[in-house]
């Protein structure tokens with residue numbers, strides 16, 4: 647248990663429960679359907695699956711944005727039910743979300759300094775001097791120049807904006823990052839740089855990543871293990887080389903077969 651950054655047991659999330667205001671039964675969607683899985687400390691676990699398989703719902707529960715219908719979640723060894731009672735900041739200190747669209751994830755009316763200061767102030771309670779020093783370190787860690795602080799999100803390319811979003815996630819001092827399609831909105835030429843950066847940061851800061859991706863080339867490049875989701879369930883979970891070399895599940899085989907990019911890159 648202690649070696650797991652994230653552990654979930656029998657986790658379920660349904661939507662549409664109850665009756666509509668006309669008294670009709672609603673159609674219930676089991677977005678996440680009794681999942682058990684673990685993200686080990688220091689590893690990257692990829693969660694793959696087609697659109698609607700429940701990946702985002704799982705991720706949203708892990709950062710406290712969605713409440714499970716049933717089941718258990720432990721984040722950095724802490725019971726998520728307890729974290730939820732203490733409010734959203736309790737999650738933010740231990741797990742952070744990196745979104746697919748970096749520019750949209752950064753407030754357009756705020757400078758990068760304002761954006762980075764929020765977690766430093768609210769989650770860590772750093773004073774002005776410490777915040778300034780930490781912001782310089784963070785920008786350096788993501789290979790952005792110090793004058794980035796005075797600029798606005800729209801002044802940056804997608805790749806640069808994603809570096810800044812990653813710096814913001816690191817500012818919380820959380821050890822676990824949920825990477826939700828972190829490079830799919832970026833030009834292919836920039837994707838590799840951001841993936842290399844993520845690998846570098848993971849080693850330097852001892853991070854653990856839960857990577858959501860539909861791009862199997864990205865999954866193969868940076869993951870240690872893969873969990874394959876289908877209709878809210880995990881149908882296969884194995885080390886990355888194993889999943890690609892010997893997929894056990896028919897759905898996994900189909901996913902791999904329909905990923906020409908991966909085979910073409912070999």
Ligand SMILES: Nc1ncnc2c1ncn2[C@@H]1O[C@H](COP(=O)(O)OP(=O)(O)OP(=O)(O)O)[C@@H](O)[C@H]1O
Pocket residue numbers: 661662675676677678695696697698699700701702703704
């Ligand atoms: N807030 C909600 N209310 C009702 N249904 C929802 C809600 N959020 C998700 N769902 C449903 O739950 C299922 C899983 O959706 P989810 O977004 O988790 O899948 P996904 O694998 O992340 O898909 P994508 O790759 O398109 O983001 C879908 O059928 C979706 O329509």
